[in-house]
Amino acid sequence: MKRLTAIAACLAVAGAAVAIAGSQGRNAVEPAAFSADEREAILSHGPWPPPMPPDPSNRVSGNSDAIALGRWLFSDKRLSADGARSCATCHDPAKAFTDGRDRSIGLVRVDRNAIALANLRLNRWYGWAGAADSLWAQSIRPILDPKEFAATPELVRARLAADAAIRAAYARVFAAEMSRDPPERVLVNLAKALAAYQETIVTARTPFDDFRDALARGDTATLAHYPLAAQKGLKIFVGKGRCTACHLGPNFTSGEFEDVGVPYFVEAHRVDAGRFAGIAELRRSSFSLAGPHNDDAVRADAAPTRHVEQLHRNWGEFRVPSLRNVAATAPYMHNGSLATLEDVVRHYSQVDEERLHGTEGQRLLRPLHLTREEASDLVAFLKTLSSAVVSQR
Amino acid sequence: MHVTVPIAYHARHRPQPGVNAMRRVILAVLIATLSAGFAVADTSRPIIDVHIHYSHDAWSMLPPPEAVKVLRQAGLKKAFVSSSSDDGTQMLYRAAPDLIVPVLRPYRRRGETGTWVKDPTVIQHVEGRLKANTYAGIGEFHVFGADADLPVMRRMVELARERKIFLHAHSDADAVARIFVQDPDALVLWAHSGFDQADKVRAMLAKHKTLWADLAFRSDHAPSGKLRPEWRQLFLDYPDRFMVGTDTFTPERWHYVVEHASYSRQWLADLPTDVADKIAFGNAERLAAAVLGK
Numbered sequence: 001m002k003r004l005t006a007i008a009a010c011l012a013v014a015g016a017a018v019a020i021a022g023s024q025g026r027n028a029v030e031p032a033a034f035s036a037d038e039r040e041a042i043l044s045h046g047p048w049p050p051p052m053p054p055d056p057s058n059r060v061s062g063n064s065d066a067i068a069l070g071r072w073l074f075s076d077k078r079l080s081a082d083g084a085r086s087c088a089t090c091h092d093p094a095k096a097f098t099d100g101r102d103r104s105i106g107l108v109r110v111d112r113n114a115i116a117l118a119n120l121r122l123n124r125w126y127g128w129a130g131a132a133d134s135l136w137a138q139s140i141r142p143i144l145d146p147k148e149f150a151a152t153p154e155l156v157r158a159r160l161a162a163d164a165a166i167r168a169a170y171a172r173v174f175a176a177e178m179s180r181d182p183p184e185r186v187l188v189n190l191a192k193a194l195a196a197y198q199e200t201i202v203t204a205r206t207p208f209d210d211f212r213d214a215l216a217r218g219d220t221a222t223l224a225h226y227p228l229a230a231q232k233g234l235k236i237f238v239g240k241g242r243c244t245a246c247h248l249g250p251n252f253t254s255g256e257f258e259d260v261g262v263p264y265f266v267e268a269h270r271v272d273a274g275r276f277a278g279i280a281e282l283r284r285s286s287f288s289l290a291g292p293h294n295d296d297a298v299r300a301d302a303a304p305t306r307h308v309e310q311l312h313r314n315w316g317e318f319r320v321p322s323l324r325n326v327a328a329t330a331p332y333m334h335n336g337s338l339a340t341l342e343d344v345v346r347h348y349s350q351v352d353e354e355r356l357h358g359t360e361g362q363r364l365l366r367p368l369h370l371t372r373e374e375a376s377d378l379v380a381f382l383k384t385l386s387s388a389v390v391s392q393r
Numbered sequence: 394m395h396v397t398v399p400i401a402y403h404a405r406h407r408p409q410p411g412v413n414a415m416r417r418v419i420l421a422v423l424i425a426t427l428s429a430g431f432a433v434a435d436t437s438r439p440i441i442d443v444h445i446h447y448s449h450d451a452w453s454m455l456p457p458p459e460a461v462k463v464l465r466q467a468g469l470k471k472a473f474v475s476s477s478s479d480d481g482t483q484m485l486y487r488a489a490p491d492l493i494v495p496v497l498r499p500y501r502r503r504g505e506t507g508t509w510v511k512d513p514t515v516i517q518h519v520e521g522r523l524k525a526n527t528y529a530g531i532g533e534f535h536v537f538g539a540d541a542d543l544p545v546m547r548r549m550v551e552l553a554r555e556r557k558i559f560l561h562a563h564s565d566a567d568a569v570a571r572i573f574v575q576d577p578d579a580l581v582l583w584a585h586s587g588f589d590q591a592d593k594v595r596a597m598l599a600k601h602k603t604l605w606a607d608l609a610f611r612s613d614h615a616p617s618g619k620l621r622p623e624w625r626q627l628f629l630d631y632p633d634r635f636m637v638g639t640d641t642f643t644p645e646r647w648h649y650v651v652e653h654a655s656y657s658r659q660w661l662a663d664l665p666t667d668v669a670d671k672i673a674f675g676n677a678e679r680l681a682a683a684v685l686g687k
Contacts, residue, residue: 263643263644263645264645265454265644265645268454269454269455269459270648271645271648273648273649276649276652309612309616309617310612310617311612311616312610312611312612312640312649312653312656313610313612315645315646315649315652316643316645316646352503352504353504353506353507354448354477354503354504354506354642355642355643357610357640357642
């Protein structure tokens with residue numbers, strides 16, 4: 001009776017609130033109530049997976065032979081100058097395509113955390129700073145980066161063209177002979193095969209997705225199996241936490257860049273300028289969508305690249321990461337400085353406002369001042385965004 | 394003390410095509426030589442950066458000699474510095490009295506941005522500091538709307554009037570207007586030009602003759618270093634009223650001072666030389682000299 005009264009009170013307060021009946025099923029939990037606005041916000045995070053059409057800038061996107069070649073190259077250490085590392089070194093499939101380190105180790109320790117690779121067709125920009133505007137361009141970056149693979153187009157072509165199997169696969173995918181293609185074209189083509197493979201890394205459905213879809217169809221029996229702590233955490237996520245201002249949509253990200261108050265000194269006297277440097281790198285790159293390697297004749301997708309501008313606010317901004325599979329991708333933030341989800345929630349709960357600027361009225365972040373239980377609930381919700389496996393189509 | 398009331402743009406402030414053409418060529422070469430996206434410090438036009446903070450969390454990462462080095466690398470003629478706490482400003486001033494223009498921030502530590510104006514103990518702190526040290530102004534403080542009429546803020550206005558120094562206000566137009574109601578002759582440096590649009594800034598400058606506006610943390614007047622027409626016209630119409638600033642609100646942003654000075658020089662080059670020089674350093678230099686009696 002007491003519970004029914006509580007539900008009635010919630011409904012009365014929330015107006016068009018939706019209370020989840022919790023009496024069905026052996027594992028049924030107490031219900032939370034969601035207002036019409038909260039319900040709308042929750043539904044906006046699905047359905048999952050969304051459509052992920054081929055990349056028009058990559059003519060081999062979705063090509064099965066290219067995917068197979070890319071899968072092989074992903075673990076091929078010949079792409080690095082010293083032959084000691086591959087893409088999989090920092091993006092280990094066994095670790096949700098991360099490496100578990102705060103900052104990754106290339107030829108030297110790099111400045112940033114290895115961002116998880118999944119659902120990449122949904123990205124508009126790639127990398128923590130958005131220095132690449134396509135997945136294939138992003139795949140070139142570590143190969144040439146002196147701190148990571150330190151390779152050259154010539155080295156890559158020489159090594160891989162010596163492998164008959166790679167040569168044959170290249171000819172099959174690109175209808176060209178690798179040893180006769182210019183080194184830069186070979187590098188770009190291999191990167192497009194790498195991209196074709198990485199596009200297949202898609203996170204599986206999660207307990208949240210089941211909850212969200214059940215909410216959409218009014219399936220109270222399924223709703224009741226979503227843990228109460230996660231429901232309460234979800235309520236914070238779409239409500240007082242204002243998390244959805246940045247972590248929005250089915251992929252839980254705006255795809256944009258923000259300064260969320262995480263220090264960005266790399267070491268004394270050196271900062272990671274983040275998006276500010278990323279835009280400069282993008283403009284310099286001959287591999288951007290505005291360059292000659294874009295396979296889309298119309299180049300409609302190059303407009304953001306042509307128009308993006310460096311702003312003062314970009315200094316120290318980093319990409320808003322997806323929260324899909326977030327429980328499997330610790331540590332967190334651009335420099336891996338927060339070890340656990342609890343640390344992340346604590347950061348936002350106690351965020352130092354004076355580290356944030358933003359024009360008045362536009363500042364998104366305020367300290368949440370969450371109670372211990374609220375913080376725990378928010379973490380419980382975040383954990384329901386993860387699935388045990390990362391599927392590869 | 395006498396402060397020259399800014400004058401409007403006159404016909405004599407015509408662009409100088411030859412000078413500007415050469416400046417653009419130099420600028421183009423400069424831009425072409427950028428590496429890693431960071432501007433090479435072209436210090437050909439002096440800059441006075443009126444929006445520098447040296448707050449406690451910057452002190453260990455950038456000790457005073459290194460902070461001064463950054464300011465000099467940026468080609469700054471002077472820097473208006475205010476800090477949480479004011480000890481940071483004093484340290485920098487001792488390290489480079491020729492470079493630093495001390496401004497008294499009423500915050501004793503970080504975290505007082507939203508509370509200081511309702512905290513009467515701030516008054517004693519500010520009065521004590523004003524007695525102990527020399528300052529060109531009080532600020533940068535944050536006050537909005539009717540809070541500008543609260544007793545703490547009223548006392549700041551009184552103190553500035555008594556000492557003939559300026560107020561560096563991170564405020565909306567409403568709060569700035571309230572300050573001028575309290576003291577019609579107040580000297581107000583409007584931080585970020587209130588983040589207002591050009592027409593609103595124009596109206597404020599027209600109404601308040603002792604209002605200056607800094608352009609810190611704004612990119613909208615000159616995206617990609619190219620002046621927007623409405624802002625260009627505003628600078629031409631009020632050449633004596635604008636100043637530039639970085640706003641080092643985190644220690645990391647000290648590493649942006651050089652970049653910001655280069656950005657400022659880029660868009661300033663789109664103005665007649667005399668106007669550009671005023672905005673780059675002349676207006677700040679005159680204000681500092683007036684209030685410090687130099």
